[in-house]
Amino acid sequence: MKKIFQILLIVCGGLLMNSCYYDELQEKIIPELPVDPDDPDYVEIKFGADIQPIFTNSCIGCHNASRNPDLRTGFAYSALVPQYVTASNADASPLYIKLAGGHQNLATDKLTLIKTWINQGAKNN
Ligand code: HEC
Structure with a gap:
């Protein structure tokens, strides 16, 4: 059971980081x-x-x-x-x-x- 949470955490964390990166690509901050x-x-x-x-x-x-x-x-x-x-x-x-x-x-x-x-x-x- 613990393992499932660990995996979930890694997947969600990865998605979160990806979306930040995506935002940076989308709009350059001037x-x-x-x-x-x-x-x-x-x-x-x-x-x-x-x-x-x-x-x-x-x-x-x-x-x-x-x-x-x-x-x-x-x-x-x-x-x-x-x-x-x-x-x-x-x-x-x-x-x-x-x-x-x-x-x-x-x-x-x-x-x-x-x-x-x-x-x-x-x-x-
Ligand atoms: C290589 C040619 C070229 C250069 C260099 C260029 N433009 Fe343009 N520009 C265009 C063309 C073609 C259009 C019309 C198509 C479009 O809207 O992208 C346009 C459209 C525009 C528009 C919108 C005009 C309208 O009536 O909607 C603005 C504002 C503009 N340019 C500003 C600039 C500024 C400021 C620079 C310099 C930093 C610049 N352009 C450099 C070719 C150029």
């Missing part, structure tokens, strides 16, 4: 930097200095005058806000949803910058 200006670690993420360079390096080969959103310098902000970006709500922003879903495999640190910029208010700063 860290976020502080969004509250009163936070001592707050650093403002800037559209011009931090976000536009990501688009210029990784997106404008496809997203230019011929494909929405146009992410070229001088066009990107008005193409994104408000159509693709809901200020202060990255999880509701089609831009972030698309990228977090794996579009073009953007690196996690870049996703963190975009998420934080949106949640800090998506300013044209």
